[in-house]
Amino acid sequence: MRTGRVPGRAVVLGTALMTAALTLVPPFPARAQGPPRIVEITAKRFEFTPKEITLKQGEAVTLRLTTEDVTHGFYMKTLGIDAVIEPGHPTEITLTPQTAGSFTTICDHFCGEGHGNMHMKVVVE
Amino acid sequence: MSDRVDRRSFLKIAGTSLGIGALYKVAPLLGAEGEAGDVARTLWRRNGEKLKPFSFIQLSDTHVGFNGPPDPLGTQAFERAVEMINGLRHRPDLVLVSGDLTHDSEKPGEHADRMRRFKEIAGRLKVGAVHCIPGEHDAGLDGGALFRDAFGPTFYAFDHRGVHFIGLDNVSRAKPEVGPEQIAWLRKDLARFPETAPIVVFTHRPLFDLKPEWEWFTSDGDEVMNVLAPYQNVTVLYGHIHRHHEHTVGGVRHLAARSLIWAFPDPATTEDKKPLPLDKDQPFKNLGLRLVEEPKGRAGEPGRPTINEVELTMREYSGTVGLNQFLKEGAAR
Numbered sequence: 001m002r003t004g005r006v007p008g009r010a011v012v013l014g015t016a017l018m019t020a021a022l023t024l025v026p027p028f029p030a031r032a033q034g035p036p037r038i039v040e041i042t043a044k045r046f047e048f049t050p051k052e053i054t055l056k057q058g059e060a061v062t063l064r065l066t067t068e069d070v071t072h073g074f075y076m077k078t079l080g081i082d083a084v085i086e087p088g089h090p091t092e093i094t095l096t097p098q099t100a101g102s103f104t105t106i107c108d109h110f111c112g113e114g115h116g117n118m119h120m121k122v123v124v125e
Numbered sequence: 126m127s128d129r130v131d132r133r134s135f136l137k138i139a140g141t142s143l144g145i146g147a148l149y150k151v152a153p154l155l156g157a158e159g160e161a162g163d164v165a166r167t168l169w170r171r172n173g174e175k176l177k178p179f180s181f182i183q184l185s186d187t188h189v190g191f192n193g194p195p196d197p198l199g200t201q202a203f204e205r206a207v208e209m210i211n212g213l214r215h216r217p218d219l220v221l222v223s224g225d226l227t228h229d230s231e232k233p234g235e236h237a238d239r240m241r242r243f244k245e246i247a248g249r250l251k252v253g254a255v256h257c258i259p260g261e262h263d264a265g266l267d268g269g270a271l272f273r274d275a276f277g278p279t280f281y282a283f284d285h286r287g288v289h290f291i292g293l294d295n296v297s298r299a300k301p302e303v304g305p306e307q308i309a310w311l312r313k314d315l316a317r318f319p320e321t322a323p324i325v326v327f328t329h330r331p332l333f334d335l336k337p338e339w340e341w342f343t344s345d346g347d348e349v350m351n352v353l354a355p356y357q358n359v360t361v362l363y364g365h366i367h368r369h370h371e372h373t374v375g376g377v378r379h380l381a382a383r384s385l386i387w388a389f390p391d392p393a394t395t396e397d398k399k400p401l402p403l404d405k406d407q408p409f410k411n412l413g414l415r416l417v418e419e420p421k422g423r424a425g426e427p428g429r430p431t432i433n434e435v436e437l438t439m440r441e442y443s444g445t446v447g448l449n450q451f452l453k454e455g456a457a458r
Contacts, residue, residue: 073300077342082344084300091177104338108340109300110265110296112231112266113228113229113230118396
């Protein structure tokens, strides 16, 4: 598993779990609450599916990212997420969003002509 | 001594949209009296090269091979830019091209053909040297292999008349980053220069967070700027955003040049990253040639640009050394 390093950001590759930064603490609020809800996100040139997900403030959630074709990125600076999605290797990111808002996530791993508009929205309410 | 010198008075790089990207006039205060003159003479001794005024052009985002909406003009704007540069009475010493020379293609051989086409058009430039660095559309899919075959290294440095130029690659790693190896190279490259050395960095993506949601950033841009921080006369030129933009932070000016294929809107007022639509009556509007019009009666045909349009653009970004002189030269065409 290749792991990148970006100071101040949570970088998650492969199946490793990590807690997204910013105000997303603590990583696992309480075992008694059970495992985090899993949200599936699929990447393919040049879109994410679904195009929008909604998370709840204070609720731990695991984003499971897969790609149907080439390597993609999953980047959301505000939430401190900087991941690579490689073919055949799901990437899981566990986070507990603390800040409400609408956050645009982009593919930041160049994947072809339409790469510049490959994005989705994460709404925290 | 450097503490007593107004750094802005020492190296003045005047960026202005000429309708051909941007022209920069470098005037290191030759013959200056007082402290600024002392700095110039000290640099001469330390760098071994006498500072002389000169100009250079920045072109960006020609996207050779792209021929669809919103801009069906193909290479017309790029070729017009080359004509304009060659028509200048006093030609610039250099042309820097800050990435996205070509539009990527996965059709076998197509991208290489586009790279050759770029070289053919750029080869018409009658200037001393053309220096290119890649954009993500040139190098994002193959790690820069095709670019290196065509132009050599994707990052490099050179000196010209007392100014140190550094071309940085923030696209070949597929993600918007320079990478630790290149940053180590940069640190080593700069080590021989005094803190007062005039430095021009040219790269593709902005080295600061201009609009991360539109991928207008470089993730390790802060690390690059930290390496450059001790130097007092740094200017960063970049492309990628297809519009003029100026940003100053930490005493460093970051300037983006317009594209020669299509323009993006202002991210401060627009949510969607969609190119501005083509204005059929003004096909070069918002591009590098946006203020250059055809002579009356020849709309839609290639023609010599009128100087008034160039002058208007220059007024917009005026207040620069050598500007009036350049205008006179252009007006005589």
